[in-house]
Every structure is written in structure tokens, then in C-alpha cells.
Amino acid sequence: MKTLLVDYSWSNTTAQLATVVQQVTGAERLDLTVAKGTFPNDMYATSDVAQQQLASGDLPALTTPLPDLNQYTCILVGGPVWSGHVATPVRQFLRQLQNYTGTVAPFYTSAGTPGDYEADFASLMPQVSVATGLGLTASDLPNAQSQVMAWWEKMAH
DSSP states (O other): OOEEEEEOOSSSHHHHHHHHHHHHHOOEEEEOOBOTTSSOSSHHHHHHHHHHHHHHTOOOOBOSOOOOGGGOSEEEEEEEEETTEEOHHHHHHHGGGTTOOSEEEEEEEESSOOTTHHHHHHHTOTTSEEOOOEEEEGGGGGGHHHHHHHHHHHHHO
């Protein structure tokens, strides 16, 4: 199974989880980035910007060059939970997967209230096979390896 790990991290929490996921899965890793200044450094101000982006449908442009995604049988997509939803940079990436034929699986970090993250994630790609995700909080990260291993084993079989 050729696997790509794609992640967006606003505060570095998701990036920390992505590092564990990469260690467990051996996946190639691609960090999603947006233009500097897209989001403020303040969490609440960033939430306001993201809400405006969701309302207008004007998602931030990604500055990360994407490979041919169809060369991968599985894509693991990591991102933070923003107000119970998929973060807008991750939403922008998921738009690139409309014709993808492999399996996509979300992993995500939240402050403890993931809301309907996985349902929101799956609704953005109704024709794509979406596996059960893995959601952790920052306080879960020191013990993340065993949870990531259990999640990956379920997906790989």
C-alpha cells in the first residue's frame, strides 16, 4: 500500500501527531501550507477568518505543490478541528481529491470538542472511500503511538 500523509497544522499540535503517524506508517509526508498572513497568530481571530472563508466559500490557496495523488492507494489527511469542522486549508486540499479512487483517512487534533469532524470530512468527498479517523487532543500526544498503531492496523487490514 503506497501511502501519502498530508497535514496542515496551525499551532503545531497536528504536526506533532503527523510525525507519530509518519513513524508508524512509513508514509511519505507532505505539509500543507498557505501564504504567510492568511491567518492571524490569535486563535480567536483565526476562527473568525475561517468562519468568513466557510461562509463565502473562498478557501485559502495552498502554497504546497501537490504530487500526482492517484499514485497513492491511501492518503492520510491531518488537520486541526476548527469550530467542529475541517480547517479551511484542509478543505481546500480535499477539493483536489474529487476523482481520487483510493482510500482517504482523516486524523485530527482538537481541544477536546471534535464536533462532527469526521462527518464533515466525509461530506466533502461523497464519492471517495473514507476510512474511520483518529482524533486526539494535545494532552493525548505523549501516548499517541499506541493509538496510532491500533488505528493503522485496522486500516491496513
